[in-house]
Amino acid sequence: MMYDFSEKKKEQEFIEKKLQDMKQKYGELQMSEQQLQNLQMRMEEAKMEKKARNFRDYPVWKDAVLLSTQIYKLTNDMPWFEKKGICDQLQRAVVSIASNIAEGSARPSDTEFAHFLDIALGSSYEVETQLLISKNIGYINDEVYDNLNSLVLSVERQLSGLIKTLRT
Numbered sequence: 001m002m003y004d005f006s007e008k009k010k011e012q013e014f015i016e017k018k019l020q021d022m023k024q025k026y027g028e029l030q031m032s033e034q035q036l037q038n039l040q041m042r043m044e045e046a047k048m049e050k051k052a053r054n055f056r057d058y059p060v061w062k063d064a065v066l067l068s069t070q071i072y073k074l075t076n077d078m079p080w081f082e083k084k085g086i087c088d089q090l091q092r093a094v095v096s097i098a099s100n101i102a103e104g105s106a107r108p109s110d111t112e113f114a115h116f117l118d119i120a121l122g123s124s125y126e127v128e129t130q131l132l133i134s135k136n137i138g139y140i141n142d143e144v145y146d147n148l149n150s151l152v153l154s155v156e157r158q159l160s161g162l163i164k165t166l167r168t
């Protein structure tokens with residue numbers, strides 16, 4: 001269940017309106033420094049409180065964990081001489097997706113969260129590229145590639161949508 005941000009948003013909007021009203025009524029110079037600081041502090045607190053996120057609630061995080069699990073199983077079957085090559089690259093990139101979603105969800109602002117989602121999206125593009133290379137050199141067959149690539153594309157779409165939502 002996602003946290004309901006509507007009450008905190010209403011409180012933040014109320015505070016912002018109150019600040020504007022006070023500026024208009026008393027003039028910006030007549031407002032005491034203490035009043036201004038108090039309003040700004042309340043606005044910052046409202047912004048911080050509204051960002052209570054749990055990464056486990058995001059379907060994209062769940063899909064990224066599933067993708068990581070499948071990639072690790074795949075790389076386990078790759079040639080031994082690739083363990084320090086494409087296997088390591090795939091593993092690092094795929095783990096980065098779910099990890100950045102989780103880390104970003106702990107950030108207080110939408111801007112910071114979106115930044116971590118950008119990194120996760122970049123990592124998913126790496127995975128997509130490395131899967132294609134693995135297919136092209138014969139390490140994975142078309143069926144495995146199609147299944148994994150479909151999941152990667154789904155994760156990319158979800159990340160893009162979430163980033164767009166956070167930035168609007």
